[in-house]
Amino acid sequence: MYESYWKEVDQKCSVTIPGFQSLSYFANIKNLCWFLEPKLEEEIKRLHNTVGNAIVEDRHIVVGTGSSQLILAAFYALSDPLNESGPVNIVSAVPFYSSYPEMSNYLQSTLFKWSGDARCFNKDGPYIEMVTSPNNPDGVIREPVVNRAKGMTVHDLAYYWPQYTAITSHADHDIMLFTVSKCTGHAGSRIGWALVRDEKVARKMVKFVEINTIGVSKEAQLRAANILEIISLSCQTDNKPHDLDNFFEHSHNLMVQRWNKLRDVVLNNGLFSVPKFPLQYCKFKRDFTETYPAFAWVKCKEGMDCEKLLRGQKILARSGRRFGSEPEYARISMLSRDEEFDLFVQRLSSIRGIGNEK
Amino acid sequence: MYESYWKEVDQKCSVTIPGFQSLSYFANIKNLCWFLEPKLEEEIKRLHNTVGNAIVEDRHIVVGTGSSQLILAAFYALSDPLNESGPVNIVSAVPFYSSYPEMSNYLQSTLFKWSGDARCFNKDGPYIEMVTSPNNPDGVIREPVVNRAKGMTVHDLAYYWPQYTAITSHADHDIMLFTVSKCTGHAGSRIGWALVRDEKVARKMVKFVEINTIGVSKEAQLRAANILEIISLSCQTDNKPHDLDNFFEHSHNLMVQRWNKLRDVVLNNGLFSVPKFPLQYCKFKRDFTETYPAFAWVKCKEGMDCEKLLRGQKILARSGRRFGSEPEYARISMLSRDEEFDLFVQRLSSIRGIGNEK
Numbered sequence: 132m133y134e135s136y137w138k139e140v141d142q143k144c145s146v147t148i149p150g151f152q153s154l155s156y157f158a159n160i161k162n163l164c165w166f167l168e169p170k171l172e173e174e175i176k177r178l179h180n181t182v183g184n185a186i187v188e189d190r191h192i193v194v195g196t197g198s199s200q201l202i203l204a205a206f207y208a209l210s211d212p213l214n215e216s217g218p219v220n221i222v223s224a225v226p227f228y229s230s231y232p233e234m235s236n237y238l239q240s241t242l243f244k245w246s247g248d249a250r251c252f253n254k255d256g257p258y259i260e261m262v263t264s265p266n267n268p269d270g271v272i273r274e275p276v277v278n279r280a281k282g283m284t285v286h287d288l289a290y291y292w293p294q295y296t297a298i299t300s301h302a303d304h305d306i307m308l309f310t311v312s313k314c315t316g317h318a319g320s321r322i323g324w325a326l327v328r329d330e331k332v333a334r335k336m337v338k339f340v341e342i343n344t345i346g347v348s349k350e351a352q353l354r355a356a357n358i359l360e361i362i363s364l365s366c367q368t369d370n371k372p373h374d375l376d377n378f379f380e381h382s383h384n385l386m387v388q389r390w391n392k393l394r395d396v397v398l399n400n401g402l403f404s405v406p407k408f409p410l411q412y413c414k415f416k417r418d419f420t421e422t423y424p425a426f427a428w429v430k431c432k433e434g435m436d437c438e439k440l441l442r443g444q445k446i447l448a449r450s451g452r453r454f455g456s457e458p459e460y461a462r463i464s465m466l467s468r469d470e471e472f473d474l475f476v477q478r479l480s481s482i483r484g485i486g487n488e489k
Numbered sequence: 490m491y492e493s494y495w496k497e498v499d500q501k502c503s504v505t506i507p508g509f510q511s512l513s514y515f516a517n518i519k520n521l522c523w524f525l526e527p528k529l530e531e532e533i534k535r536l537h538n539t540v541g542n543a544i545v546e547d548r549h550i551v552v553g554t555g556s557s558q559l560i561l562a563a564f565y566a567l568s569d570p571l572n573e574s575g576p577v578n579i580v581s582a583v584p585f586y587s588s589y590p591e592m593s594n595y596l597q598s599t600l601f602k603w604s605g606d607a608r609c610f611n612k613d614g615p616y617i618e619m620v621t622s623p624n625n626p627d628g629v630i631r632e633p634v635v636n637r638a639k640g641m642t643v644h645d646l647a648y649y650w651p652q653y654t655a656i657t658s659h660a661d662h663d664i665m666l667f668t669v670s671k672c673t674g675h676a677g678s679r680i681g682w683a684l685v686r687d688e689k690v691a692r693k694m695v696k697f698v699e700i701n702t703i704g705v706s707k708e709a710q711l712r713a714a715n716i717l718e719i720i721s722l723s724c725q726t727d728n729k730p731h732d733l734d735n736f737f738e739h740s741h742n743l744m745v746q747r748w749n750k751l752r753d754v755v756l757n758n759g760l761f762s763v764p765k766f767p768l769q770y771c772k773f774k775r776d777f778t779e780t781y782p783a784f785a786w787v788k789c790k791e792g793m794d795c796e797k798l799l800r801g802q803k804i805l806a807r808s809g810r811r812f813g814s815e816p817e818y819a820r821i822s823m824l825s826r827d828e829e830f831d832l833f834v835q836r837l838s839s840i841r842g843i844g845n846e847k
Binding site for chain 2: 133134137138140141143144145146147148149150151153154155156158196197199200203207230233234237238239240241242312316317318319320321322339342343344345346347348349350351353354357358361
């Protein structure tokens, strides 16, 4: 979806890396996160300050190979001091990001383990709650649900950007995760970052990335810094490079168009529903807006297998079961290329035909 | 050490990545390793064929965020089917790469655990032996030492390149790990690769990288492909770009000069010794050569703490203890920048002064 924007600004956002640059493991040995490129740190802070979606003052920035690596780093950093009485429980409210269970359990660590739906969590002892807001898969704005002593939260704010939802306040949590994948569309770069309040936790997250991959690709960091810079520049009202569309306005308009197309099909259709979102005031846009999530969380009629039904029409979707939910639900990406998205909408409306024939 | 070479070939090895390129997680969905850039795959094969240091035919190539990630991926891939009776033992002969113990144990996995010196390994049950050849820290050419049923080996061949040692044959093992860090000097890129015989093992390694970081930075892969291409070109005798020094000859000469300087100091010195290496015929250079390791494995006189002694002269070294060895030993990098290396040699000879005064 983002490709067209980046093609238009082509010349300005190419990055050239000479052969002798960034040979070393180190980026800044004086920084707690010694492999973080100073330019990337600067542009991360600038973008958050421009958008107003997270507090960066007095926070430690830890860069990761995508936010996946930082989720694992947070599990490691938070669980190590807590797991005296067995693995720390990792929970998230249903429907949760489908990778959390596998990420928690794949190495069969005795530090932490997946414990399912946060709303059903009734064990004693320490836990980590993953709070994804707006939520993947359903776009809902979330708060922690467990709220007990010995609890830690990790806020995955990958989708807390103005193209997807209203920026209502500077987020201010202990660990906040972001990624260029969802902010700018550059999923292939594998660059994520964590804003961390506690120095000890930040140090342990850095330690994790050090043992896991000895830092994060310098090329990817330099390019991400460049891309974030362009986005910040595009948001300026004064001194803005004259031919640069505001990135978030541009992307928000695309999201609105896509969701309108989807809602049109769903409206004329007896088989599906998609979530509705309240209007909220966005401090960045200075206007009211709904949430336009990166995924459509589609619900079929009771008793139907939504993924199967969609697959029958060659629509790639992930079953609600993968998110701890019912098979009536399925998740579909709203960020595909234009032609793919149009094909998806077209195929979805042809299912409506099938439904009406019955 | 490699910086000067890459500065000289500057124009030819810059890589420019336009803003719209490599947005996706995917590089080639038809490939077993779906996040491997086709151009990198091609250049990896070409370089191995040029150098003759590893068999690439009928091997699966898995790219990783440095070879660290691939070591962990190999632990995961090999141990999962084997660990019915508890964690699989990971062993390596002393002196071993100092990160193996921490990499094995940091997540307290029940799939695998560190079990120390391969030469002392006497447990029943499955094991994984790490065979680093030439070895880090001591430069010795190695073979597996356990050789029992239920055993798996991982060959870490990071230093099996012509600047460091004689290329005596195409390596031909089940899992072989390489990294641009040690081959080209681009440690900051975090690009490693595994040549894997068994498809199932390769698939599980890919699965590990997928869960761990959802692939590997595309920018780093594209740049690594470019750098490997330049190296292959520099090795051509016919049609070679006329002003391109053979990379391995250039680097080998630097290694020889540095080792000669070091051996001179050691020779006039009653306190230290460094390993000696046999002459071997190198099929790449078509000449006899010794091994010139990336690290000096320095030994002090009995009963002295080598790291401490060196630290007293502001020489940064890693104690032999970290490698499962004695405190009489310490490891010093031979790949530092020219000015740092000269300072190291100068400081080392000043210790000789101190030693003679006693």
